[in-house]
Amino acid sequence: MNTVEQHSFLVVDDEPQVLDSIYDLFRRDYRVFRASCAAEARSVLRQEPIHIVVSDQRMPDVTGVELLREVKEEFPDTVRVILTAYADLQVVVQAINDVQVFRYVEKGRGPEELSYAIRQAADYYDLLMERKRLIAELQQANVDLRKANALKAAFLDVASHELNTPVTIIKGMTELAADDVERPGGECFRGFVNVVQSGAK
Numbered sequence: 001m002n003t004v005e006q007h008s009f010l011v012v013d014d015e016p017q018v019l020d021s022i023y024d025l026f027r028r029d030y031r032v033f034r035a036s037c038a039a040e041a042r043s044v045l046r047q048e049p050i051h052i053v054v055s056d057q058r059m060p061d062v063t064g065v066e067l068l069r070e071v072k073e074e075f076p077d078t079v080r081v082i083l084t085a086y087a088d089l090q091v092v093v094q095a096i097n098d099v100q101v102f103r104y105v106e107k108g109r110g111p112e113e114l115s116y117a118i119r120q121a122a123d124y125y126d127l128l129m130e131r132k133r134l135i136a137e138l139q140q141a142n143v144d145l146r147k148a149n150a151l152k153a154a155f156l157d158v159a160s161h162e163l164n165t166p167v168t169i170i171k172g173m174t175e176l177a178a179d180d181v182e183r184p185g186g187e188c189f190r191g192f193v194n195v196v197q198s199g200a201k
Helices: 016-026 038-047 064-074 089-099 111-181 187-200
Strands: 008-012 031-035 052-056 079-084 103-106
Touching (some): 008 016, 016 111, 038 052, 038 064, 052 064, 052 111, 064 079, 064 089, 079 089, 089 103, 103 111
Parallel strands (some): 008 031, 008 052, 052 079
16 A cells, blocks of 8 residues: 555654755655644644654754644544654653653654654554554444344334234133043043143243
């Protein structure tokens, strides 16, 4: 399956050259969207089906962690990746704890690391969607099973009632007939009454 048909990602950075570089690097394999600030990012997210968000940590209006926290709340299925200018352990810990960031990528480490991170994020997104699909199917199967059990119980209740009604009538009639058997001339019916009473038990 072609990756470009599967995955899209949004890169958020206030540096135009960074946006252009990432766009040129990934545009053949993914649907790449660009935003230079949080407001643009929100607009794209609300208009396009974005699978992955890659956000720079240091931006003028909000930090990457703050933006990704918003993304997590409004678009929880979107996989979140953060870019840092250097290995800031405090930022990484905050990103993991606050927004469950999937990965962090240090700027200046070369396109290979970012490419690997995006590919991993795309695979993780697919796993999330497959898990979501399986859970939905299981929930629907449970609903269908409960409906089937309810129909079965209702059928058995009706069937039991319909079957028992004529049997009860027959038993009552044979009990009356049994009284007549004891009277003169009723001996010829004794065998028939015994058979009916035995079958109705």
